Amino acid sequence: MAYIIGIDLGTTNCxxxxxxxxxxxxxxxxxxxxxxxxxxxxxxEVREEPLLPSFLYIPGPNDFPxxxxxxxxxxxxxxxxxxxxxxxxxxxAGRLVSSAKSWLSYSGVDRTSPILPIAAPDGVPKISPVAAxxxxxxxxxxxxxxxxxxxxxxxxxxxxxxxASFDAVARELTQQxxxxxxxxxxxxxxxxxxxxxxxxxxxPDWRQKVQVGDLILVVDIGGGTTDFTLIAVTEEAxxxxxxxxAVGEHILLGGDxxxxxxxxxxxxxxxxxxxxxxxxxxxALWQQCRIAKEKILDPESQKDEQPITILGRGTGLVGGTxxxxxxxxxxxxxxxxxxxPKVSSEDLxxxxxxxxxxxxxxxYAADPAIxxxxxxxxxxxxxxxxxxxxxxxGVLRANLIRNRILETLNSWLDxxxxxxxxxxxxxxxxxxxxxxxxxxxxxxxxIRGGVSRTxxxxxxxxxxxxxxVPAPMKALTVAQFGMExxxxxxxxxxxxxxxxxxxAEFRFFCSATRKNDAPGEMLEQVGDxxxxxxxxEVTLPADGNAGQVIRVALESEVTETGVLQxxxxxxxxxxxxxxxxxxxxxxx
Amino acid sequence: xxxxxxxxxxxxxxxFGNGLPDDVAKAFGYSKEAATPRPVPKPQIEIRSxxxxxQILSLLQRDSRLIDxxxxxxxxxxxxxxxxxxxxxxxxxxxxxxxxxxxxxxxxGVEGVSTRVPAADPAxxxxxxxxxxDGKASQGILRHKGWRVEKVELxxxxxxxxxxxxxxxxxxx
Numbered sequence: 001m002a003y004i005i006g007i008d009l010g011t012t013n014c015x016x017x018x019x020x021x022x023x024x025x026x027x028x029x030x031x032x033x034x035x036x037x038x039x040x041x042x043x044x045e046v047r048e049e050p051l052l053p054s055f056l057y058i059p060g061p062n063d064f065p066x067x068x069x070x071x072x073x074x075x076x077x078x079x080x081x082x083x084x085x086x087x088x089x090x091x092x093a094g095r096l097v098s099s100a101k102s103w104l105s106y107s108g109v110d111r112t113s114p115i116l117p118i119a120a121p122d123g124v125p126k127i128s129p130v131a132a133x134x135x136x137x138x139x140x141x142x143x144x145x146x147x148x149x150x151x152x153x154x155x156x157x158x159x160x161x162x163x164a165s166f167d168a169v170a171r172e173l174t175q176q177x178x179x180x181x182x183x184x185x186x187x188x189x190x191x192x193x194x195x196x197x198x199x200x201x202x203x204p205d206w207r208q209k210v211q212v213g214d215l216i217l218v219v220d221i222g223g224g225t226t227d228f229t230l231i232a233v234t235e236e237a238x239x240x241x242x243x244x245x246a247v248g249e250h251i252l253l254g255g256d257x258x259x260x261x262x263x264x265x266x267x268x269x270x271x272x273x274x275x276x277x278x279x280x281x282x283x284a285l286w287q288q289c290r291i292a293k294e295k296i297l298d299p300e301s302q303k304d305e306q307p308i309t310i311l312g313r314g315t316g317l318v319g320g321t322x323x324x325x326x327x328x329x330x331x332x333x334x335x336x337x338x339x340x341p342k343v344s345s346e347d348l349x350x351x352x353x354x355x356x357x358x359x360x361x362x363x364y365a366a367d368p369a370i371x372x373x374x375x376x377x378x379x380x381x382x383x384x385x386x387x388x389x390x391x392x393x394g395v396l397r398a399n400l401i402r403n404r405i406l407e408t409l410n411s412w413l414d415x416x417x418x419x420x421x422x423x424x425x426x427x428x429x430x431x432x433x434x435x436x437x438x439x440x441x442x443x444x445x446x447i448r449g450g451v452s453r454t455x456x457x458x459x460x461x462x463x464x465x466x467x468x469v470p471a472p473m474k475a476l477t478v479a480q481f482g483m484e485x486x487x488x489x490x491x492x493x494x495x496x497x498x499x500x501x502x503x504a505e506f507r508f509f510c511s512a513t514r515k516n517d518a519p520g521e522m523l524e525q526v527g528d529x530x531x532x533x534x535x536x537e538v539t540l541p542a543d544g545n546a547g548q549v550i551r552v553a554l555e556s557e558v559t560e561t562g563v564l565q566x567x568x569x570x571x572x573x574x575x576x577x578x579x580x581x582x583x584x585x586x587x588x
Numbered sequence: 589x590x591x592x593x594x595x596x597x598x599x600x601x602x603x604f605g606n607g608l609p610d611d612v613a614k615a616f617g618y619s620k621e622a623a624t625p626r627p628v629p630k631p632q633i634e635i636r637s638x639x640x641x642x643q644i645l646s647l648l649q650r651d652s653r654l655i656d657x658x659x660x661x662x663x664x665x666x667x668x669x670x671x672x673x674x675x676x677x678x679x680x681x682x683x684x685x686x687x688x689x690x691x692x693x694x695x696x697g698v699e700g701v702s703t704r705v706p707a708a709d710p711a712x713x714x715x716x717x718x719x720x721x722d723g724k725a726s727q728g729i730l731r732h733k734g735w736r737v738e739k740v741e742l743x744x745x746x747x748x749x750x751x752x753x754x755x756x757x758x759x760x761x
Contacts, residue, residue: 042650045743278759309676317656318665321673 006433011224458507501542694734
């Protein structure tokens with residue numbers, strides 16, 4: 001192994017960073033490099049770009065000139081990923097797969113069946129969220145092998161980051177996607193942790209900046225998700241230790257939603273002047289708003305407004321040009337007050353009543369106010385009082401937003417938080433992953449994390465059946481929050497009789513808030529604080545003894561790669577793995 | 589003619605064509621007659637066929653819609669309207685041009701300041717004003733730094749792209 005590779009498999013962009021695995025000084029981690037990713041940027045044009053946009057386009061018969069879809073490692077592509085996919089997809093959305101990562105974590109659909117693009121016209125071949133993620137990962141593997149022929153990808157140590165709020169099923173599916181992409185040995189790492197590792201990497205004197213008893217809040221706002229994590233600084237044998245002590249719930253809300261909201265604001269301005277935009281122009285507007293926002297919010301910038309120009313469609317470019325502008329006041333209204341309102345610590349996110357017949361789509365957060373989600377997160381952690389805050393994600397480059405978060409957070413706390421300076425907002429996640437890879441070898445500090453939820457298996461109580469009333473459900477705790485990688489727990493006192501040859505299914509629950517349920521503990525009632533995720537199932541091979549009942553006990557294991565697995569273990573030591581059944585629709 | 593469209597027109601005329609078109613020459617304030625006898629500056633890089641020229645035009649059209657702009661009659665539009673469009677187009681053209689063609693000044697100096705005259709090369713150095721009879725001078729004021737193409741890196745062409753600058757776009761309702 002020559003390198004440690006960190007992969008940020010993002011909702012809108014993927015990144016790859018790497019570090020030398022054999023640094024001369026065994027105690028100091030090697031510097032982390034960013035890998036430029038060759039990709040099709042136009043038909044027939046391959047270029048290296050710092051990021052690979054997480055978009056996949058399924059080309060139709062007349063989409064591109066013959067021979068123009070060629071990568072150095074593949075002469076005939078059946079699907080394109082990256083910049084060209086994003087560009088062409090904006091012109092023909094019916095063949096574009098986007099936000100595959102958000103779909104990967106949505107239990108309301110079968111994530112292994114071909115459902116994307118969701119709006120594809122009949123006849124367009126579809127792919128599953130897992131297959132789309134696989135395509136991005138595969139592209140990265142081939143790109144690496146092409147540029148680094150002397151260090152084959154599969155001989156390196158590879159880390160893939162996932163949101164801290166990903167549940168066991170989404171993690172398992174990410175791992176499956178990686179395996180299908182030909183990855184042989186991977187480790188999963190939570191994104192906010194990766195961001196914190198990146199901060200450590202960039203601040204070798206970090207031990208001077210935090211001390212025992214500190215509690216660091218990581219606020220990670222990505223393109224599609226918002227993730228909160230708490231990291232506690234503790235001490236063990238005179239050494240500073242880091243414990244990831246809490247992670248937030250899955251919030252589908254990110255920078256892309258904010259840019260879209262800005263575009264809608266400008267669209268309304270134009271509508272007042274009776275100017276209507278078509279789909280393509282809206283897309284251009286979205287891009288323009290993002291650029292204008294970045295220009296105004298740049299810490300160096302003194303600008304209070306930025307023109308927005310949508311060029312005319314057709315060959316009449318100047319004549320058809322539509323002018324608008326985005327002002328600092330717009331940003332303050334839409335971004336700061338819309339997404340980060342000043343709220344009290346008791347102000348919790350609004351939940352929308354779900355209608356039974358919901359159009360199939362991603363379950364975006366009902367409340368766009370990130371500060372309310374933050375209030376809820378801290379409240380669920382026994383009103384934790386963070387001492388420091390680390391920001392991650394491009395959105396947080398803007399002082400307007402950072403200051404609002406600080407101001408709001410400080411109004412809830414006894415003592416103001418200290419922002420950790422010197423972060424790399426754009427590439428922290430892949431950088432941090434590469435650092436963590438080295439930390440696993442003993443070079444650098446490791447955050448103790450373990451599983452990010454407490455997990456339960458549903459057990460029906462054996463009461464006489466009452467017609468029309470489902471049997472009450474109890475929940476057996478099978479993995480407690482913080483259960484560490486490479487550990488196993490068995491539950492010998494809870495035996496089940498499984499009939500060989502017939503599928504057995506268990507309902508499966510998790511909780512981000514119940515952290516004190518010890519493994520083996522039985523909850524008499526499944527309350528609101530438990531969230532049902534995909535069921536787990538197993539079929540014991542019949543081996544000619546159909547109808548035979550085998551008594552098994554459950555065992556839970558967190559693999560070295562960071563994935564929770566459940567096993568059925570027979571008295572004689574035979575083991576069968578319980579698989580997540582993602583086909584089953586779960587009421588969302 | 590606006591300064592920007594003038595600049596673009598002249599740039600392409602010199603890069604690919606036979607010198608400045610009449611209207612541009614006139615706008616610059618010198619007549620075509622005066623311009624013709626002077627040797628046409630040769631581009632540093634041999635453009636082997638028209639393919640490269642078509643390709644660079646198509647790249648600029650694709651990335652910045654420059655051809656749309658140059659071919660449009662803009663006389664009727666207000667400066668404001670033209671300005672808004674150009675601001676957008678200028679950034680994208682610049683980005684696209686600098687991605688495929690690396691440009692450097694011929695003399696990397698400060699315009700308006702006295703400079704030494706390098707070895708005479710009519711393609712690279714043009715003497716203006718009180719030029720001595722033997723056409724040689726050691727010193728002068730740098731009026732224009734000149735442009736030199738250092739590198740051209742164009743994507744590989746596919747045969748079907750040969751004469752199309754930009755495809756027609758038809759939206760299916």
